[in-house]
Amino acid sequence: MTYLMLFLMFFRTGLFSFGGGLAMLPLIFQTVTEFDVMSSGDFSDLVALSQVTPGPIAVNAATYVGMTSSGIPGAAAATIGVSLPSFMIILIVMKFMDKYKESRLMQGVITGIRPAAVGLIASAAVYLAETTYTLDLDTTNIVLIVMTVLTILLSGKFKVSPIIITLIMGAAGAVICGQAA
Amino acid sequence: MGQKRDIKELFIIFLSFFKIGMFTIGGGLAMIPLMEKIIVDKKGWLTEEEMIDCVAISQSMPGVIAVNAATYIGNKKRGMAGAAAATAGVVLPSFVIIILIVMFLHNLNDNVYVQGALMGIKAAICGLICVTLYNMCRHTLKNVFSCVIAAAVFAIVVFLRITVIIVIVAAALAGYVFVTVKAKRGDGK
Numbered sequence: 028m029t030y031l032m033l034f035l036m037f038f039r040t041g042l043f044s045f046g047g048g049l050a051m052l053p054l055i056f057q058t059v060t061e062f063d064v065m066s067s068g069d070f071s072d073l074v075a076l077s078q079v080t081p082g083p084i085a086v087n088a089a090t091y092v093g094m095t096s097s098g099i100p101g102a103a104a105a106t107i108g109v110s111l112p113s114f115m116i117i118l119i120v121m122k123f124m125d126k127y128k129e130s131r132l133m134q135g136v137i138t139g140i141r142p143a144a145v146g147l148i149a150s151a152a153v154y155l156a157e158t159t160y161t162l163d164l165d166t167t168n169i170v171l172i173v174m175t176v177l178t179i180l181l182s183g184k185f186k187v188s189p190i191i192i193t194l195i196m197g198a199a200g201a202v203i204c205g206q207a208a
Numbered sequence: 209m210g211q212k213r214d215i216k217e218l219f220i221i222f223l224s225f226f227k228i229g230m231f232t233i234g235g236g237l238a239m240i241p242l243m244e245k246i247i248v249d250k251k252g253w254l255t256e257e258e259m260i261d262c263v264a265i266s267q268s269m270p271g272v273i274a275v276n277a278a279t280y281i282g283n284k285k286r287g288m289a290g291a292a293a294a295t296a297g298v299v300l301p302s303f304v305i306i307i308l309i310v311m312f313l314h315n316l317n318d319n320v321y322v323q324g325a326l327m328g329i330k331a332a333i334c335g336l337i338c339v340t341l342y343n344m345c346r347h348t349l350k351n352v353f354s355c356v357i358a359a360a361v362f363a364i365v366v367f368l369r370i371t372v373i374i375v376i377v378a379a380a381l382a383g384y385v386f387v388t389v390k391a392k393r394g395d396g397k
Contacts, residue, residue: 200328
């Protein structure tokens with residue numbers, strides 16, 4: 028596997044996938060099997076790992092594929108490949124928006140997409156909840172709901188930093204849910 | 209001296225996004241609460257409304273949502289150099305952590321404590337997203353039009369699972385019609 032090929036594979040993935048990390052994983056799977064970079068067993072490791080480690084899921088996946096197939100330079104080629112389309116597209120879109128920002132068209136677009144973004148965040152909340160809680164009334168689930176409520180209080184009312192809250196809940200989860208599991 | 213200040217500013221952008229990349233698990237969407245806290249509340253680089261535009265655009269464009277948002281904010285603050293600093297910052301923690309895991313900790317996600325910590329973090333992210341949602345609603349949903357659009361987008365994405373780009377384009381069109389009709393009515397009076 029040459030570095031250039033890794034770069035191009037992930038550049039293509041970054042260019043043609045909408046919806047961010049999780050939605051990109053099927054396309055990454057297609058690409059890695061097409062070019063025979065890794066087996067499907069390795070790919071399921073990748074899916075699990077890229078979601079439990081910090082950072083953008085697509086970047087985690089790209090680094091993992093590059094690293095396992097061609098070491099650190101491969102990881103760099105894949106990571107730059109997956110990030111570059113985003114970088115270029117956003118710069119172009121912003122230039123365009125800036126040029127026409129006084130026009131009625133752009134005013135209308137902004138009037139429409141701001142509330143749409145709120146709707147998207149609400150649907151993201153539902154999606155995250157689906158992957159966090161189960162429908163059972165077991166101890167783990169109740170503990171998780173209590174943690175969420177505590178987070179809302181700490182962040183919304185007492186303005187505690189999200190980083191500190193994440194660290195506290197991660198530690199609490201390791202102690203409480205780790206033993207239950 | 210000007211150049212020195214430029215470099216310092218770029219370094220601050222890099223560092224802020226490094227923090228965002230380092231402390232969020234669950235990808236781009238999970239980063240929004242922390243981004244809002246750092247970029248809007250702490251640094252004041254974007255207003256709440258500009259942050260909402262950033263979320264809409266990052267989600268409707270192809271690619272990595274976190275990189276889209278980092279590029280958007282970096283470019284807004286310091287042009288293309290700022291965009292590069294922000295992108296490098298948000299990507300680097302992932303890059304380093306995955307390399308270390310592949311080299312040394314291959315069975316990390318089989319560990320029960322890691323799984324427990326992950327569950328706790330997910331629960332926290334759900335709560336953080338709720339708080340962000342509340343703030344965004346307060347800033348954005350000020351008339352009937354915006355409430356209808358937000359509710360419609362939510363329902364369409366959750367129940368019909370339609371690609372985000374189509375929904376965003378439709379909302380943009382609706383916004384254009386709304387602004388045009390409003391302007392025409394204003395002329396009539």
